[in-house]
Amino acid sequence: MGMYEVEFVSSQVRLAGSLALPQGAGNGCPGVVLVGGSGPSERDNDSFFPPLRHHLLDARFAVLSYDKRGVGGSSGDWREGTLSDLATDAKNAVHFLRSQPGVRPDAVGLFGHSEGGWVALRAAASLDDMAWVVTTSCPGVSPAVQERYALANYLQGTYLDSQGDTDRTLDLYDRLIEAGRSDADFATAMQIVDAAGRPPGLAYYWSDLDERLWGFLKRKQDHDPTADLLGLRCPHLAFLGGTDPLVPVAETLNVLGAVACRAERPPQATLTVEVLPGADHRLRLPEATEPEPTYFESLTSWLRRH
Known part of the structure; x- marks a missing residue:
């Protein structure tokens, strides 16, 4: 070899x-x-x-x-x-x-x-x-559907202790996906997250995001x-x-x-x-x-x- x-x-x-x-x-x-x-x-x-x-x-x-x-x-x-x-x-x-x-x-x-x-x-x-x-x-x-599925499994299996918390975090995820579809910039996406109180469970999806990665995810999400x-x-x-x-x-x-x-x-x-x-x-x-x-x-x- x-x-x-x-x-x-x-x-x-x-x-x-x-x-x-x-x-x-x-x-x-x-x-x-x-x-x-x-x-x-x-x-x-x-x-x-x-x-x-x-x-x-x-x-x-x-x-x-x-x-x-x-x-x-x-x-x-x-x-x-x-x-x-x-x-x-x-x-x-x-x-x-x-x-x-x-x-x-x-x-x-x-x-x-x-x-x-x-x-x-x-x-x-x-x-x-x-x-x-x-x-x-x-x-x-x-990717948008797959990431939501993965996030839901993570939320239900590790961090959150109520269905309400899970539902609120998934609702925030859905709003970020819609923001991506409307080509919102990273600052707008951050405002959406901040307005929702930055729920810790979202870190599974959001923790490493920056402006360049947000742009890539927007282009990729509906593949x-x-x-x-x-x-x-x-x-x-x-x-x-x-x-x-x-x-x-x-x-x-x-x-x-x-x-x-x-x-x-x-x-x-x-x-x-x-x-x-x-x-x-x-x-x-x-x-x-x-x-x-x-x-x-x-x-x-x-x-x-x-």
């Missing part, structure tokens, strides 16, 4: 990453581009990608992951862009991996986790020759993955954790099923969905530090078939 520090250009930014090649890659191996989740995700996506990278290398896949714009060794600022900009970065990562000696250009796919799933789907839908796409813990709903799901022309494997507190899994399954049955969906755009009972947002069972082992086995088995 070889691990290399790499850089590639995407639009006006330079993205830094790591390229891992299995031994014997000169014979031609398939490849995977890993796309991290929300926030300042770097090439390891915290601790989620290293065991995945190791497993894929053992299965003789080349693996490329990279620091998001403005993170680690990458230039730019993800908060100044859109999900479409991040999808452009993912497409350029695919082109870069396809160009590497020993990698089969026709056998490179995208893997996106959480927000990275939305990004990977958008990138894959815009490529006519995508081999496949895998998403993990990717919501089938908009609908349906169009990208319909635009796929390659097989799609979706993993979901059955007890994921951040993603409305049942609603996501309904969206995936409805899209898969649409007549305009190309026949090569097959859909495989695996829900791991008891698993969380990172596909871990309770008390586990890494994803459920059957997830890795299912992933590489599906990849070999495609």
Whole structure:
């Protein structure tokens, strides 16, 4: 196995990453581009990608992951862009991996986790020759709906001691979403929060917000993955954790099923969905530090078939 520090250009930014090649890659191996989740995700996506990278290398896949714009060794600022900009970065990562000696250009796919799933789907839908796409813990709903679901779970499970407190905090969240839809500036959003008394429970959603992040969330909040799901022309494997507190899994399954049955969906755009009972947002069972082992086995088995 070889691990290399790499850089590639995407639009006006330079993205830094790591390229891992299995031994014997000169014979031609398939490849995977890993796309991290929300926030300042770097090439390891915290601790989620290293065991995945190791497993894929053992299965003789080349693996490329990279620091998001403005993170680690990458230039730019993800908060100044859109999900479409991040999808452009993912497409350029695919082109870069396809160009590497020993990698089969026709056998490179995208893997996106959480927000990275939305990004990977958008990138894959815009490529006519995508081999496949895998998403993990990717919501089938908009970011606004997903964040509200996550906030409600947080409020009910940790901080607040009355349904009234929960309802008031969720009402404030709804007002901030409407402010975003009307393109309110950050100062106006702060006035809304201050007028509501800055309920502590909102910190789950609001604590790290500044003007640049508020702008990114406004541009992102009503993203609908349906169009990208319909635009796929390659097989799609979706993993979901059955007890994921951040993603409305049942609603996501309904969206995936409805899209898969649409007549305009190309026949090569097959859909495989695996829900791991008891698993969380990172596909871990309770008390586990890494994803459920059957997830890795299912992933590489599906990849070999495609």
